[in-house]
Amino acid sequence: MTYYFVVFAAGFAGSFHCIGMCGGFACALGHDQRGTSATVLRHLLYNSGRLTTYCFLGVLAGALGQAICTREGATFTPLNGSLDAAERFLAIVAGLLMIGMALQFFGLLRTFQRLTVGFGSSTFAVALRSLLTTGHPAAPLALGVFNGFLPCPLVYAFAAEAASTFQALPGLLTMASFGLGTFPAMLMMGGVGRALAPVWRQRGVWLAGSCILVLGIVTLGRGLLPLGAHVSHGLLAGYPA
Amino acid sequence: MTAASGESLCSHCLLPIGRRALEQTVNGERCTFCCYGCSIAFQVRHGKTEEWEAAWLLIRLGVGGFLSMNIMLFSLLIYGGVFTGADARLLPYIDILLLALATPAVVVLGGPFLRETLAEGANGRLAPSALIVLGVGAAYAYSTIAVIEKDAQVYFDTATMVLMLFTVGRYLEAAGRARAARDLEPLLAADREHVVVVEDGFETSRPMREIEAGMTVRVRPGERIAVDGVIIEGVSHADEAVITGESQPVEKGPGSAVIAGSINLEGLLLIRSSGSGTDTRWAQICRSVREALMHRSPILRLADRAVAAAVPGVSILAALTVAYWAQWLPLDRAMLMGVAVLVVACPCAVGLAAPLATSLGIGRLARHGCLVRDAGTLEELARVRLLAFDKTGTLTLGKARIVAIESDGIATTEVLAIAAGLERHSEHGLGRAVVRAAADLGIETIAAREVRVVPGRGIVGQFDRGLVAAGNVALMRDLSFEVAPALAECGHRAGAIGYSVIYVGWTGQARAVISLDDVPIPEARATIESLRARGLRMAVLSGDLGPAAQRVGAALRIDDVRAGLTPEDKRAALERHRRSRDVVAMVGDGLNDGPVLAEADVGIAVGTATDLARETASVVLPVGGLWLLPWIIDVARAVHSTVRTNLLWAFGYNLVALTLAALGMLQPIIAAAVMAGSSILVILNSLRLERLPDFVASQLPERSLETETARSTLAPDPKEWVPDFQKDHAQTIS
Numbered sequence: 001m002t003y004y005f006v007v008f009a010a011g012f013a014g015s016f017h018c019i020g021m022c023g024g025f026a027c028a029l030g031h032d033q034r035g036t037s038a039t040v041l042r043h044l045l046y047n048s049g050r051l052t053t054y055c056f057l058g059v060l061a062g063a064l065g066q067a068i069c070t071r072e073g074a075t076f077t078p079l080n081g082s083l084d085a086a087e088r089f090l091a092i093v094a095g096l097l098m099i100g101m102a103l104q105f106f107g108l109l110r111t112f113q114r115l116t117v118g119f120g121s122s123t124f125a126v127a128l129r130s131l132l133t134t135g136h137p138a139a140p141l142a143l144g145v146f147n148g149f150l151p152c153p154l155v156y157a158f159a160a161e162a163a164s165t166f167q168a169l170p171g172l173l174t175m176a177s178f179g180l181g182t183f184p185a186m187l188m189m190g191g192v193g194r195a196l197a198p199v200w201r202q203r204g205v206w207l208a209g210s211c212i213l214v215l216g217i218v219t220l221g222r223g224l225l226p227l228g229a230h231v232s233h234g235l236l237a238g239y240p241a
Numbered sequence: 242m243t244a245a246s247g248e249s250l251c252s253h254c255l256l257p258i259g260r261r262a263l264e265q266t267v268n269g270e271r272c273t274f275c276c277y278g279c280s281i282a283f284q285v286r287h288g289k290t291e292e293w294e295a296a297w298l299l300i301r302l303g304v305g306g307f308l309s310m311n312i313m314l315f316s317l318l319i320y321g322g323v324f325t326g327a328d329a330r331l332l333p334y335i336d337i338l339l340l341a342l343a344t345p346a347v348v349v350l351g352g353p354f355l356r357e358t359l360a361e362g363a364n365g366r367l368a369p370s371a372l373i374v375l376g377v378g379a380a381y382a383y384s385t386i387a388v389i390e391k392d393a394q395v396y397f398d399t400a401t402m403v404l405m406l407f408t409v410g411r412y413l414e415a416a417g418r419a420r421a422a423r424d425l426e427p428l429l430a431a432d433r434e435h436v437v438v439v440e441d442g443f444e445t446s447r448p449m450r451e452i453e454a455g456m457t458v459r460v461r462p463g464e465r466i467a468v469d470g471v472i473i474e475g476v477s478h479a480d481e482a483v484i485t486g487e488s489q490p491v492e493k494g495p496g497s498a499v500i501a502g503s504i505n506l507e508g509l510l511l512i513r514s515s516g517s518g519t520d521t522r523w524a525q526i527c528r529s530v531r532e533a534l535m536h537r538s539p540i541l542r543l544a545d546r547a548v549a550a551a552v553p554g555v556s557i558l559a560a561l562t563v564a565y566w567a568q569w570l571p572l573d574r575a576m577l578m579g580v581a582v583l584v585v586a587c588p589c590a591v592g593l594a595a596p597l598a599t600s601l602g603i604g605r606l607a608r609h610g611c612l613v614r615d616a617g618t619l620e621e622l623a624r625v626r627l628l629a630f631d632k633t634g635t636l637t638l639g640k641a642r643i644v645a646i647e648s649d650g651i652a653t654t655e656v657l658a659i660a661a662g663l664e665r666h667s668e669h670g671l672g673r674a675v676v677r678a679a680a681d682l683g684i685e686t687i688a689a690r691e692v693r694v695v696p697g698r699g700i701v702g703q704f705d706r707g708l709v710a711a712g713n714v715a716l717m718r719d720l721s722f723e724v725a726p727a728l729a730e731c732g733h734r735a736g737a738i739g740y741s742v743i744y745v746g747w748t749g750q751a752r753a754v755i756s757l758d759d760v761p762i763p764e765a766r767a768t769i770e771s772l773r774a775r776g777l778r779m780a781v782l783s784g785d786l787g788p789a790a791q792r793v794g795a796a797l798r799i800d801d802v803r804a805g806l807t808p809e810d811k812r813a814a815l816e817r818h819r820r821s822r823d824v825v826a827m828v829g830d831g832l833n834d835g836p837v838l839a840e841a842d843v844g845i846a847v848g849t850a851t852d853l854a855r856e857t858a859s860v861v862l863p864v865g866g867l868w869l870l871p872w873i874i875d876v877a878r879a880v881h882s883t884v885r886t887n888l889l890w891a892f893g894y895n896l897v898a899l900t901l902a903a904l905g906m907l908q909p910i911i912a913a914a915v916m917a918g919s920s921i922l923v924i925l926n927s928l929r930l931e932r933l934p935d936f937v938a939s940q941l942p943e944r945s946l947e948t949e950t951a952r953s954t955l956a957p958d959p960k961e962w963v964p965d966f967q968k969d970h971a972q973t974i975s
Contacts, residue, residue, distance in 0.1 A: 049307055138304050
């Protein structure tokens with residue numbers, strides 16, 4: 001549970017970063033003239049669209065991980081348990097990816113930024129823009145679904161983490177925790193507006209970076225250390241998150 | 242939008258629409274699309290979102306995605322073994338949930354495919370989308386029955402994900418094609434473009450066809466200049482590549498002429514139009530590009546036939562697959578294999594292989610002023626083995642230049658000063674060459690009075706020393722000017738090797754012989770060398786005298802020179818060449834060589850470039866565009882090899898995937914993913930053509946060096962050439 005809570009926290013903190021990008025969409029979705037409940041419904045639709053995409057990516061990543069290293073009957077225990085060679089390899093890759101993302105959050109690494117921004121964003125952006133202006137009740141759902149696929153380092157990081165769980169269900173839970181973590185901030189953006197100071201946004205980014213860094217190190221540790229599970233367990237237990 | 246474009250080019254990707262045209266109304270305009278993907282992408286890009294239709298498409302994609310992702314999520318959990326043991330009792334409820342999710346998803350996503358199939362079916366044809374409908378329908382129907390009968394396995398994930406992947410694949414495909422179309426758009430939009438006209442201080446936006454001579458047009462920086470005209474106000478640079486082929490910006494200021502189609506780079510310009518908007522060369526280029534794109538090349542027709550044949554074949558193969566595997570496996574597994582066969586065989590990539598690449602090629606050439614009649618021409622051009630050139634006006638300037646002055650001891654500068662003083666009054670090409678040479682050398686002419694032209698002889702006048710004349714030997718005889726035997730001999734010799742000769746004489750005596758010749762254009766040799774480096778053979782087919790043609794051939798290092806040919810002879814020579822080296826191109830000036838250009842496999846006209854429709858040539862280069870030839874061959878070859886690799890890939894990939902699917906080694910969802918991937922790969926491969934380098938004149942190998950050599954042998958640069966020549970020729974005479 002601790003593990004999913006850390007993911008949730010990272011999602012929550014990271015969502016202050018999201019505000020910079022996706023928050024714009026949430027803002028633009030704005031208020032419904034038909035009243036508060038309609039507005040809430042609209043934003044819930046938008047966010048559940050987003051969450052579905054995240055969950056789908058999580059399950060897909062987990063299932064892919066499982067396909068790569070099949071272990072019949074074993075259940076995933078995020079913080080302990082032994083791993084075979086393929087799993088170790090995947091864990092190392094995922095861990096490095098996450099650490100890379102975390103460094104990028106701290107502004108230390110620029111490669112990922114270029115990678116994430118470069119592909120497909122224009123096609124997506126155009127599609128999203130035109131969805132924003134329609135009054136159709138299902139439009140927010142579609143917007144959320146597309147939004148979930150927008151290139152975003154946070155999503156990539158957690159998809160990598162989901163893959164390193166080697167199973168569909170934990171993969172789903174990882175991304176679901178992350179997605180739920182982003183809920184409050186995104187809902188707030190829709191409802192409250194853009195009242196958040198840039199300072200707080202920056203703090204959120206740092207906090208998210210720290211969470212991802214810790215998760216990355218833990219994941220990497222699972223791949224590298226023979227008893228890594230126990231070490232990281234101790235590490236996490238002492239972590240104030 | 243004109244009727245022509247509406248009928249045969251896709252509104253989105255500007256490729257010729259096949260037989261699977263899709264008609265829709267966007268923004269109140271009737272649009273035709275070549276495929277469902279293009280219609281989505283077009284509406285995403287252009288559709289005003291207030292419009293129900295455009296938004297609905299995206300919502301459909303989004304909602305379909307939402308539903309199918311949820312289905313996929315549960316299915317993956319089931320496959321991952323989450324609902325085993327105690328949780329297995331949940332399975333029937335999850336199946337019902339999946340049915341509830343899948344039904345709207347299939348309706349929302351499968352609708353367009355079904356409609357396409359039905360529309361084609363009504364016309365008695367089988368569309369490739371029929372394969373998808375069949376496969377998805379089978380998976381959905383089987384799963385529904387399984388849910389009702391509380392059977393073990395359902396395959397809703399297959400049904401919806403296949404649809405989702407194909408829809409997304411088509412959208413991405415259309416997006417890729419639109420990117421390619423961005424290249425072509427300015428070329429096709431000329432008649433749709435609007436121009437800002439300034440009248441009495443008011444600015445109005447008018448369509449191109451309403452532009453007439455004398456109108457004042459405002460062109461902002463970065464905009465295309467839509468009219469031929471003269472700048473009234475403003476300073477800027479213009480990129481005239483589309484007309485002249487050269488991409489160096491040209492400086493423009495008040496009074497400069499501007500050409501329609503060029504791009505105003507940085508200044509705000511006010512231009513007085515000098516003609517109607519639809520008569521410009523730019524408008525003609527656009528028309529011929531549009532026509533070129535509308536022709537279906539042989540290779541495209543072949544691909545069409547293959548697609549048409551594939552659909553029933555694949556359906557039969559799928560049925561056989563199911564029948565075969567059903568003997569050993571449960572029916573649902575066998576059915577899944579059949580679905581995989583149907584899905585993986587969808588021949589989308591085959592249909593895409595040729596048109597995108599050829600359109601990119603044609604557009605690329607057109608933006609440098611090179612017009613190609615159709616895609617078939619581009620294919621022929623890539624296979625050309627021999628290029629036959631006409632001489633005059635193609636390899637040579639078609640303008641005489643002085644190559645030698647031989648006198649009886651009088652300084653050449655004096656000869657030129659006197660001859661030019663007289664020839665200043667002449668309209669004759671040879672006379673003008675003399676005046677130009679004098680001007681180039683900075684020689685002050687000695688003025689002549691009472692000048693009169695003697696038709697067929699030359700020109701006669703008076704100057705301070707008496708009667709002066711310049712013309713042929715007959716003129717000298719008529720005036721009873723004495724011609725020294727040495728000088729006459731010089732004149733004969735020059736005439737015998739094909740030079741034009743002017744005798745210059747005064748005070749009763751012929752004093753000098755000026756020999757003139759048509760010289761190769763400066764970049765001719767570099768161009769020929771560059772073509773040779775591309776493995777092409779060259780030949781000269783000339784109507785001129787032997788020695789003149791031989792000289793040009795020697796200067797350009799072309800061995801195969803035939804001179805003194807009538808147009809009939811030229812055609813016979815081409816025929817002979819064709820028999821020995823199959824594909825032959827003829828390069829000529831289009832005016833005199835019309836019939837010969839028509840006879841060649843590829844007729845290439847240089848410089849006339851009026852209207853392709855009225856030309857017999859199938860390729861037209863801009864004025865002075867000979868140097869573009871190697872580049873054009875490069876582009877044609879690149880397009881050709883791209884089409885070939887695309888077809889090879891599409892067919893090969895389909896074949897391999899089909900085999901795997903029939904052997905039951907391919908999951909339907911993975912089959913759909915690789916299929917969509919295949920189309921995208923074909924698109925990406927074609928888009929590589931965008932990165933083909935532009936050919937800039939300065940890139941011609943040894944161009945500068947070449948110019949020097951050409952000049953010193955045949956067209957001496959007057960400034961360097963005088964001392965040399967004075968030494969040589971003055972000595973021979975004296």
